[in-house]
Amino acid sequence: MVINMGNIQAENEEIQKNMREVARNLLNDKKVDMIIGYAQGTVPLSSSPIFIRNVEEVDNLIWDNLCYVNLARYVVPPLTEFVDNEKVNLKVGIVSRGCVARSLIHLAKEKQVNTENIKIIGIPCNGVVNRRRIEKELGEKEVLELSVSNDKVIVKGKDFEKELPYQDYLNELCKTCKVKSPPMSSSLSDVIVGDSLEVTSVEDDFADLVNFESQAPDEKWKVIKELLSDCTRCYACRQACPMCYCNLCFVDQNKPIWFGKTSDISDIIVFHLVRAMHMAGRCVGCGSCSSVCPMGIDLKIINRKLEKIVKERFDFTAGLDLEVMPPMMTQKMDDSEDFMLGEH
């Protein structure tokens, strides 16, 4: 998908128009009972996930560069309460940029999502604006309005207006994203409606990691420590992540307590790194965790490093082809197991 950097605003308007049309048809044709999408936020730099059951409400759906929450979150536990309350086989249409669709595909492999019950409303994403970065850089000033025009992000406040280069102010993970639209494969031809992309593998040089990787272990440790030092442990990152659907997170277990709950930096790091371990081969790099973090912690280095390890060792990219099983779900008799102690 070639993004025409000429006019993002016009592109978004076009996307929004098409998205509403697809959503309207899905509801009218009774193909879905509900659409999960984004509504206009009530505060600057935000959007709000919305659940649409009546076709009259379809015009509340919006598409812009602040649609940051990964909506796949809402079809896996513990946020499926509304599904349980109403009907078990609720059919849902989900507004999906590339990464949201990839989450759904991966969740289908993990048997958390039944593809017969979902419709992926494909969006050709042109990137999510890094709201936390803008907020941090402006600091003492409040952004009241954000718009995108040509290749600029324009932020306005009471007594200021600032133009920022669009590419620079995208989420870090959006900068390296290669799958802007839902990845189509034959088994998904009935599931994906709207925009899609033929893609079976992703080439990536992980150039963005060179800097981090070239550092000595204690330097890396310092980077991670500094990155996570002001985590408040509100768990917004975990709660926003579609891959975090455990009934009881390891960090919440208290019989026995496996992991410290304090805000001692060692406990904070253990939480984030153990969570990262559970993300290997599963994280699609949607950046939702970073967008939602109230403190603006960007977990990009961890996410990208995971992606790279899995790509190098197993030649696997999460959430592409429904038929290709993830390494953590595959047992091969000739797996090298060279991490085992003792004789091989």
Place this chain on the structure above:
Amino acid sequence: MVSNKMKERILEKDQIKQFHEDLARYYNFYAPTKVKGNFVFKKITNPDDIDLNYLNSKTPPKEILFPRMETLFTYKMDGKEIEIEPRTDLEEKNIIFGIRPCDAYSFNLLENFFNFGEFKDDIFLKKKENTIIMGLGCNSPRSTCFCTSLDYNGHPHRKDDVDIFLTDLGEKYLVNPISDKGKAIIDKLAWLSEANEKEVQKAVELSDEAESQISTELDLENTADILDPNFNHPLWGEVSENCIGCGTCTFLCPTCTCFDVVDEVDQYNDKGKRVRLWDTCQFCQYSLETSGHNPRNSKIERCRNRVLHKFSYYPKNYNMIGCVGCGRCIQLCPVNNDLREIIKKINLIKNKSKKEEVTVA
């Protein structure tokens, strides 16, 4: 109590260093500072770190007196003998400099909680007693601020909850001693010059202008009464639908007081500490009982609890609303679940039931 009105003083912005130096000798001096792009309150050792050019801090200053993690006491074990080492820092004197009026008022709410009934929280109360609060008026409230809608006569320049009140006049601050504690401090800082009439007048103008900038007006007068009979209203399903169940709204709320207590045991060295950590009713385990039953099993109940606690239980128990109108939960909610919108929806229930009454009559 007859207390002489003390004249306002002037603190030039380049005198902050001196101000800090004079006071940090005797007090732990907390002030807003920018850490990795976020404004937070920290103990200031280098006055250059103080940054008062802020709207409000990201984490509420409640964390100075009620931190995210607090060691209640440490202990040593020798067989069955346990020796408790009490806290030694509670007698230390603190200054909270540059706090916003809404957050200054939040300490009253916190004190209400920690001082309620039979069980007093000595740690919090002692710290509060030893703390001088120096407020800073908001000249430029955020779009999400709604202090003026609240029951405490909230105002961007409210002075009632501070010992000393500062107004940013541009190049300098007008320093207004409010309490006796505050006056005593100003007395000692003899180098502060007296303010003239013009400067005092300018502060009044700024105060009025700030008030006019607050754009959110909420009707909270009858909210508690509406909430009571509407515990099972379908509204709660509606407003909780997009909640992802994180702790942002409550952790960063200046009035939320819930905590969990855990023992951090160091078995290898026969010692340990008991710590309290922020907890929140938004976490699924918060109300889980030992039996396995959870009275707030779904996010509908958890979201409802936050609103009821602030706008129904607080008014009933303490005769005050448990919200200061700082707008942090609105600004920072990951899914933009806007408290103002929730309140407006609650008020619509009222209007509806009133209408129905009219029709019936």
